[in-house]
Amino acid sequence: MYAFDIERPTTIAEAVEALKNDEAQALGGGQTLIPTLKQRLAAPEVLVSLSGIAEMKGVSASDGVVTVGGGATHGEVAQGASAYPALAALAGGIGDPAVRNRGTIGGSIANNDPSACYPAAALGSGATIKTNSREIAADDYFQGMFETALEEGEIVTGVSFPIPKAANYQKFVQPASRFALVGVFVAKYADGVRVAVTGAAEEGVFRWSEAEQALSADFSAKALEGLSVPADGMIADMHGSAEYRAHLVKVLTGRAVTAC
Incomplete structure (x- = not known):
């Protein structure tokens, strides 16, 4: 760590004003920012804590x-x-x-x-x-x-x-971090189904549109048969290959639908 100042605004307006300082950075719960500071991946001169803002x-x-x-x-x-x-x-x-x-x-x-x-x-x-x-x-x-x-x-x-008619989140947990190796959130609304995937893609969270279309027509795990998620663009690391993550997306989507 290194020396920095901290400001504790009590209103959103005060926080916005404090963040006008080019060297300032907002601090929420600190679960991401503090480890980042410890690794010297960020070095703001001022942290603006948002924890005291009642609104x-x-x-x-x-x-x-x-x-x-x-x-x-x-x-x-x-x-x-x-x-x-x-x-x-x-x-x-x-x-x-x-x-x-x-x-x-x-x-x-x-x-x-x-x-x-x-x-x-x-x-x-x-x-x-x-x-x-x-x-x-x-x-x-x-x-x-x-x-x-x-x-x-x-x-x-x-x-x-x-609030949807039905929804479920399925997460394959990476044990050390508790982050999602892959996580799938399925929500059924009157106008259709939404399927969002985290943990899998290099570009971050995304919607699986093919599954959404299939599930909007037939909200059952069987509707996913014949569908697959391309491994291209999936994260590959020591915890799992791109192909493994692509496979998990389909598996977890089916589990989420069944659990709804």
């Missing part, structure tokens, strides 16, 4: 939508998103109790780690990402590995999830 807290449900404040921890989502059981279960399976007590949905969505769970829930739900200045559809928000539509100094203040 970014809380989980609520209204008119068929669950809204989660950007500062809500994984543990709070697990307990508070009962109106959307698949989302609550996903949050309850992130990391370990220490991670769930500190990590925030806003930090996860802003970082867009290619193996994180929340991006799959957001994309699979057709969620809306709310920032201090605008609202962004999930389909437009996630733009590649660690890449999002966020502009410099923009803060994720909340995420709104339309």
Whole structure:
């Protein structure tokens, strides 16, 4: 680690003002940023903590939508998103109790780690990402590995999830990190099925459109027969080959559909 200053704003407006400093970086729960600082992969002079901003807290449900404040921890989502059981279960399976007590949905969505769970829930739900200045559809928000539509100094203040008729998240856990080696979020809505995959692709979270079409016509695991996910563009590392991850995508999608 190295020396840096920390600011603790109590409102979104104060946080936005603090982030106008070119050497400042937002700090959510710190579950990604702190290890990054320890490895000297980032070296901001000022950290702007978002943990004290009350207007970014809380989980609520209204008119068929669950809204989660950007500062809500994984543990709070697990307990508070009962109106959307698949989302609550996903949050309850992130990391370990220490991670769930500190990590925030806003930090996860802003970082867009290619193996994180929340991006799959957001994309699979057709969620809306709310920032201090605008609202962004999930389909437009996630733009590649660690890449999002966020502009410099923009803060994720909340995420709104339309509640589906049925949904389930299946994660093949990488034991050491608890990240998803592959994770698949399936959500069935009145206008069709959405399937979002995390942990598998080099470009990060993505929708499996062929499966969506098949499942929209026949919402059963049998509808996936004959479909396959290309290994091209899949992550290949010590934990699994590209072909293995492609295989897991189909297997987990079937399991998610069956569990709905």
